[in-house]
Structure formats: C-alpha cells, structure tokens
Amino acid sequence: MEASGNTPLVELKDISLAFGGLKAVDRASLDLYPGEVVGLLGHNGAGKSCLIKVLSGAYKRDEGHIFIKGQEATINNPRDAKHYGIETIYQTLALADNVDAASNLYLGREILTKWGTLDDSAMESQARKVMARLNPNFHRFKDPVITLSGGQRQSVAIARAIHFNAQILIMDEPTAALGPQETAQVGELIMQLKSEGIGIFLISHDIHDVFDLADRVAVMKNGQIVGTGRVGDLTKDEVLGMIILGKCPPGATPGPGAVASN
Amino acid sequence: MSSATSGAAVASPGDPLIRRLLRATEIDTRMIGMIGALALIWVGFHAYTVIVNGEGLFLTPRNLWNLLVQTSSVGVMACGMVLVIVMRHIDLSVGAILGFVSTIIGVTQVHILPQYLGLDNPAIWIITLLLGLAVGAAIGALHGSLVAYLGIPAFIVTLGGQLFWRGSAWLVTTGQTIAPLDDRFALMGGGPLGSIGAVASWTLGGLACIGIVIGLYAGRRRRVRYNFPLRPMWAEATIAAIGCFVAFGATWVVNDYPWPERVAANYAAQHNIVVPEGGLFIPTGYAIPVLMALGVGIVMTFMATRTRFGRYVYASGGNPEAAVLAGINTKMITVLVFTLMGLLAGVSGCIESARLDSATNVLGQFEELYVIAATVIGGTSLMGGVGTIYGALIGALVIQSLQSGMVLLGFDSAFQEMVVGVVLVGAVGLDTFYRSRSAKG
Numbered sequence: 202m203e204a205s206g207n208t209p210l211v212e213l214k215d216i217s218l219a220f221g222g223l224k225a226v227d228r229a230s231l232d233l234y235p236g237e238v239v240g241l242l243g244h245n246g247a248g249k250s251c252l253i254k255v256l257s258g259a260y261k262r263d264e265g266h267i268f269i270k271g272q273e274a275t276i277n278n279p280r281d282a283k284h285y286g287i288e289t290i291y292q293t294l295a296l297a298d299n300v301d302a303a304s305n306l307y308l309g310r311e312i313l314t315k316w317g318t319l320d321d322s323a324m325e326s327q328a329r330k331v332m333a334r335l336n337p338n339f340h341r342f343k344d345p346v347i348t349l350s351g352g353q354r355q356s357v358a359i360a361r362a363i364h365f366n367a368q369i370l371i372m373d374e375p376t377a378a379l380g381p382q383e384t385a386q387v388g389e390l391i392m393q394l395k396s397e398g399i400g401i402f403l404i405s406h407d408i409h410d411v412f413d414l415a416d417r418v419a420v421m422k423n424g425q426i427v428g429t430g431r432v433g434d435l436t437k438d439e440v441l442g443m444i445i446l447g448k449c450p451p452g453a454t455p456g457p458g459a460v461a462s463n
Numbered sequence: 464m465s466s467a468t469s470g471a472a473v474a475s476p477g478d479p480l481i482r483r484l485l486r487a488t489e490i491d492t493r494m495i496g497m498i499g500a501l502a503l504i505w506v507g508f509h510a511y512t513v514i515v516n517g518e519g520l521f522l523t524p525r526n527l528w529n530l531l532v533q534t535s536s537v538g539v540m541a542c543g544m545v546l547v548i549v550m551r552h553i554d555l556s557v558g559a560i561l562g563f564v565s566t567i568i569g570v571t572q573v574h575i576l577p578q579y580l581g582l583d584n585p586a587i588w589i590i591t592l593l594l595g596l597a598v599g600a601a602i603g604a605l606h607g608s609l610v611a612y613l614g615i616p617a618f619i620v621t622l623g624g625q626l627f628w629r630g631s632a633w634l635v636t637t638g639q640t641i642a643p644l645d646d647r648f649a650l651m652g653g654g655p656l657g658s659i660g661a662v663a664s665w666t667l668g669g670l671a672c673i674g675i676v677i678g679l680y681a682g683r684r685r686r687v688r689y690n691f692p693l694r695p696m697w698a699e700a701t702i703a704a705i706g707c708f709v710a711f712g713a714t715w716v717v718n719d720y721p722w723p724e725r726v727a728a729n730y731a732a733q734h735n736i737v738v739p740e741g742g743l744f745i746p747t748g749y750a751i752p753v754l755m756a757l758g759v760g761i762v763m764t765f766m767a768t769r770t771r772f773g774r775y776v777y778a779s780g781g782n783p784e785a786a787v788l789a790g791i792n793t794k795m796i797t798v799l800v801f802t803l804m805g806l807l808a809g810v811s812g813c814i815e816s817a818r819l820d821s822a823t824n825v826l827g828q829f830e831e832l833y834v835i836a837a838t839v840i841g842g843t844s845l846m847g848g849v850g851t852i853y854g855a856l857i858g859a860l861v862i863q864s865l866q867s868g869m870v871l872l873g874f875d876s877a878f879q880e881m882v883v884g885v886v887l888v889g890a891v892g893l894d895t896f897y898r899s900r901s902a903k904g
Contacts (some may be wrong), residue, residue: 289788291788297778297782299777308785318770319770
C-alpha cells in the first residue's frame with residue numbers, strides 16, 4: 202500500500218513516559234513521511250532514546266497515541282513494532298555476541314524447515330545475499346559476532362533491520378562506534394534506503410551528521426520537544442540554540458518544550 | 464566468487480598435518496583436548512594398576528561397563544545444566560530434586576499402588592516413572608517461574624530449593640529407606656538383567672554407524688544445495704571412520720563383559736541350559752541407564768542446536784537485552800530451561816533409585832556439585848552463552864573416571880574429593896587461559 206503524500210508514515214501524538222517520578226518523555230509529538238529522514242537531536246538524557254523506544258516497543262508508553270499510515274497502532278512490545286514494519290538499530294547494536302551473523306540476522310524470525318527445525322543453511326544463504334549488497338567485504342558468516350570489527354557488527358545490525366521489508370527505520374546513534382570511512386558508508390546506505398521510500402528516524406548528538414543526512418530536525422530537551430523544522434530553514438547555530446537553551450528560532454515550529462522568547 | 468570464502472576448509476599445504484586435519488574436518492579443538500585428558504586419565508590409571516597390582520584393572524570391559532553406568536545419572540543432569548548455565552543461571556537444587564523424586568517414586572510403588580493394582584502389576588513402573596518425571600518438571604517450573612517472573616536470583620531460588628526439597632524428601636519417608644522397588648522399574652538401574660544383551664547392542668552399534676553416515680551425507684547435500692564450501696572427501700571419510708570406530712568399539716567392550724558367574728548359572732538352571740566348561744559366557748551389552756543417558760544427550764543436542772528454543776537459549780545467554788529487543792520471550796525460555804532441568808533430575812532420580820533398588824531421602828546428596836563440575840569441565844562458560852551437550856557428557860565421564868579410578872587404587876574418599884576439586888579448578892583455569900589467548904589472537 203502506498204501512503205499518500207499527506208498521510209504521515211508515523212505520527213506520535215502526546216507521548217508521555219515516566220520512570221517513577223522522572224518524566225523521561227513529556228507530551229511529545231512527532232511525525233515522519235515516506236522517504237524522509239528526520240533527525241532527532243538533543244543532549245544525553247533529553248529523552249530522544251526513550252521516545253524512540255516507545256515507537257520500537259522496547260518501552261510501554263504511559264500516555265499518547267501512535268498512528269501508522271493514519272491508523273492507530275497498538276505497540277506493546279518489539280514484536281508488535283516489527284509487525285508494523287518498524288525496525289530499530291540500537292546504539293548498542295543489540296546483537297547476541299556468541300552466535301554468528303546469520304543467526305543474529307534472523308533472531309526472533311528464524312527460517313524453519315518443514316519439520317519445524319532451524320534451517321541454518323537457508324538462513325546463511327540469505328545472509329550471504331544481504332551482506333553482499335550491504336558490505337561486499339564481509340565473509341565471516343560462521344564466527345560469533347563478538348569477534349567482528351565495529352563496522353562489521355554495524356553491517357550485521359543494519360542488515361537485520363532492512364532485510365525484513367522495513368518501512369520505518371529507527372537508527373539510534375548509528376555512527377557512534379564507527380571510523381570515518383564506515384560513517385560515510387552508513388550515510389550512503391541511508392540515502393539509498395530513503396530513495397526506496399523508507400522513512401528514517403536518525404537519533405544523534407552529532408549535529409553535522411544530522412545536517413548532512415536529514416530533511417527535517419526535531420530537538421528535544423528535558424523530555425519535551427523544543428521545536429521541529431526543515432534543515433534548509435535553519436542554521437547550525439540556531440539548532441545548537443534549541444539544543445542548549447531550548448530557544449525555538451523563527452524558522453521552526455515550536456513545541457511544548459520551547460522557552461518563551463522575547 | 465573471490466577466493467576468500469569464509470569458514471571454508473582452506474588449508475594451505477605448508478601447515479603441519481594435524482592442523483590441516485583439524486581444519487578440514489572442522490572438529491572442535493576443545494573437544495580434542497577433553498578427549499585427550501580422558502585418554503590420559505584412563506591410560507594413567509591402567510598403567511598404575513599394572514605397576515602396583517601386576518595386572519591392569521582400569522581398561523577392562525568390566526570396569527568400563529561400570530564406569531558408563533555410574534556416569535549416566537550425572538550425565539543426564541549435566542545435559543540440562545548446560546542450558547541453565549548458558550542462560551547465565553545456576554541450579555543448586557538438582558541433587559535435592561533427585562532425592563525428593565526418588566522418595567515419591569518409592570512410596571508410590573511400594574506403599575500406595577500395590578494396594579490398588581496389586582504387587583507386580585506391569586503398569587506400576589510406567590505410572591511411577593511418569594509421576595517421577597512430572598514431579599521433577601513441576602519443581603523445575605516452580606523454580607524457573609520464581610527466577611523469571613519475580614526476579615529472584617537463580618542461586619538463591621535453587622539454594623532455598625535444595626534445603627526445601629531435601630527436607631521434604633525426609634518428610635515423605637520419615638527417614639526410612641524404602642525397598643525393594645518394582646522389578647521392572649529396577650531394570651532402569653542397569654545390572655545384568657537391565658542390559659540389552661549382545662544382539663541388540665550390535666544392532667544399536669550398527670544403527671549408530673548408519674546414522675553417522677546418513678547425517679554426514681545430509682549435511683554435505685545441504686552445503687551443495689546452497690553452494691557452500693565443502694569439506695574434502697577424505698575429511699568426511701575420516702569423521703565417518705572415527706565415528707563408526709567409537710560406536711563399534713564401545714559395543715565390543717560392553718559385549719565383552721559377561722554376566723557374573725552366579726547370575727549366569729542361575730539363568731542356566733532356570734532355562735535348562737547346560738553350563739559348558741569354564742562357565743557360561745552371556746554378554747551383558749549396553750545397560751539401560753547408559754542408553755537413557757545417550758538418548759537424553761541426543762535429544763538435548765537436537766534441541767540445543769536445531770530448534771528455535773535452543774537458539775533462543777544461547778542468544779539470551781549471550782546478550783539478554785538483545786534477545787528481548789529481538790522479540791524473544793526470555794522469561795518463558797527461563798521457565799522452560801528450569802523445567803527441563805527438573806525433568807532431567809527426575810530421570811536421574813529414577814535411574815539412581817532403580818540402581819540401588821531402594822529410595823532414601825539422602826539420594827543424590829552433593830550431586831549438584833558434580834553435575835555443575837561436569838558441565839563446566841565440559842566447556843560451558845559460567846559467563847553464559849557458551850556450552851555444548853556432548854562436552855558436558857564427556858565432562859561427566861572425566862569426573863567419574865577420576866573417582867572410580869581412585870576407588871580402584873584404594874585411595875581414601877577424602878583424598879578423592881580433594882583431587883576432583885583440584886581438577887575442577889585446574890580445568891577451568893586452563894580453559895580461561897586458552898580462551899583469553901584465543902580471543903586476542
């Protein structure tokens with residue numbers, strides 16, 4: 202089904218999440234259109250990861266609604282999120298270190314033979330195909346992923362996310378553990394996925410990354426959205442002002458977290 | 464395709480022969496190490512008895528047959544302990560579960576069932592066996608639920624469980640020994656009658672060989688289908704030859720152990736067989752508990768490597784957070800793993816009480832320690848995520864070999880425990896050293 206240009210792929214409405222007395226996410230609203238990259242910026246602890254974990258099903262929201270392609274979605278665990286085509290690449294990569302690349306790729310969605318046993322050969326064969334597209338230099342399919350380099354582990358994590366027809370991709374600090382060359386590779390990949398019509402949330406605290414890759418940015422502070430705006434309408438200094446001071450510039454739409462500016 | 468295919472058996476001709484052999488056959492080097500240690504223990508004890516007693520006592524059909532029977536109980540439980548430890552948990556209660564199950568079995572088949580079914584009813588052994596397994600599994604499920612859903616550390620849950628079930632076992636029997644058990648049930652303990660004899664043993668050995676060859680062939684065909692690198696043909700043949708040699712060798716050994724003279728004489732008298740000069744030679748063959756342990760090993764290996772459940776156990780052990788994020792219900796997996804452990808403790812409870820032909824509340828005391836030791840010696844890492852079933856079985860055989868060897872040599876039991884303790888620490892120390900080196904290299 203093709204989402205029309207006016208229906209957002211994802212719409213988060215008034216999401217709140219609290220841990221005890223601490224409001225990690227406070228009435229945050231955010232949307233994402235097909236083929237768009239939205240950068241989510243903010244300090245450590247601003248609530249970026251928490252907001253996104255609500256979407257990926259890792260945390261259960263206290264309040265608010267999630268709409269996928271205009272329909273209200275029920276997301277209570279990671280499995281639900283995957284059902285809606287939401288795939289997440291976590292900052293920690295979230296790989297099972299002791300098993301090999303193919304097993305990680307299919308973790309939770311194993312291919313079974315007709316007797317209900319694991320079809321490792323089929324999984325390895327598929328893994329070889331995906332990896333040939335993503336990272337042609339990758340050959341270590343039999344080794345536990347803990348023995349792989351940071352870039353190789355990242356390719357496994359990305360392969361896992363895109364292999365299952367993801368429509369919404371969440372990348373939490375995808376380049377944090379990578380060298381410059383691998384960072385460039387991830388950038389290329391994001392552009393490729395974007396051209397395929399996939400919507401991407403890119404979480405980062407590297408403002409340069411976000412300006413290079415994102416179409417829009419959203420800035421969070423103290424669990425609230427300070428503002429959202431198109432990258433072309435904002436300067437890096439203005440975005441820094443949003444991150445640090447919570448001041449929403451004229452080029453952006455202010456959110457509940459914006460400091461009243463005079 | 465490029466020449467740098469991964470995982471392939473690309474051995475350059477310059478390598479030493481052994482390394483080339485290992486790489487081509489893809490045999491785990493750790494397993495070679497364990498089998499080497501086992502061989503060393505066996506040959507060492509044999510040589511010692513040759514020197515001291517004038518005749519070798521260890522590598523005899525009789526001793527090896529007994530060794531296998533003695534290993535089976537710990538071996539069965541070690542298979543379950545592998546999965547528990549792979550999930551970063553521990554189970555200190557298996558010995559107590561074993562004891563409790565045995566008292567339940569004893570009371571049921573000696574005091575309760577004969578009232579309703581009469582003595583010697585053929586249903587008794589089946590009912591009590593199923594009851595024993597069910598009780599073990601239920602206790603395991605309870606422990607697993609406490610660990611998974613209430614978040615109490617497994618160490619504490621199973622430590623409490625150990626005290627609780629050991630105490631319960633005493634309550635069930637009020638400290639008495641319950642004997643004798645049902646004759647059919649007692650066959651699970653082994654002994655001349657609880658063994659399958661020569662013909663069935665050779666048949667099993669033959670079937671094992673056929674199974675090995677078929678397994679290798681199916682694996683090769685799968686690799687061909689997906690264009691994966693193949694092992695060289697000579698490597699496949701070597702593996703098949705070693706497998707068949709072990710299967711037939713073991714069968715030959717157990718068939719070379721005759722029934723004890725008096726048992727054979729009784730049997731001859733009952734069946735009107737004329738005892739020839741030099742006594743009647745009735746081959747014993749594989750004992751039923753040994754076959755049960757092998758069966759458990761095969762089923763558990765299948766579960767650990769070929770099913771979703773097994774994959775999830777290893778993945779959760781390697782990175783619990785990643786497993787949850789991948790949508791795996793790790794709590795349910797934890798409950799299942801402990802349930803399986805309880806079930807296997809129930810199996811061992813049946814084997815041991817059948818072997819002693821009696822049930823007591825102290826059965827299996829301290830056995831959890833030997834089970835954990837066997838598992839860890841067999842290469843299972845306490846950090847989680849790593850461990851094999853066959854390793855645990857070999858580990859159990861190593862520990863039992865040490866113990867029964869020292870008994871043969873007439874060592875004090877205090878000294879035996881000291882040696883097993885040193886071997887446990889030494890084996891894990893060596894393993895840690897090896898791992899830290901191979902991780903860097």
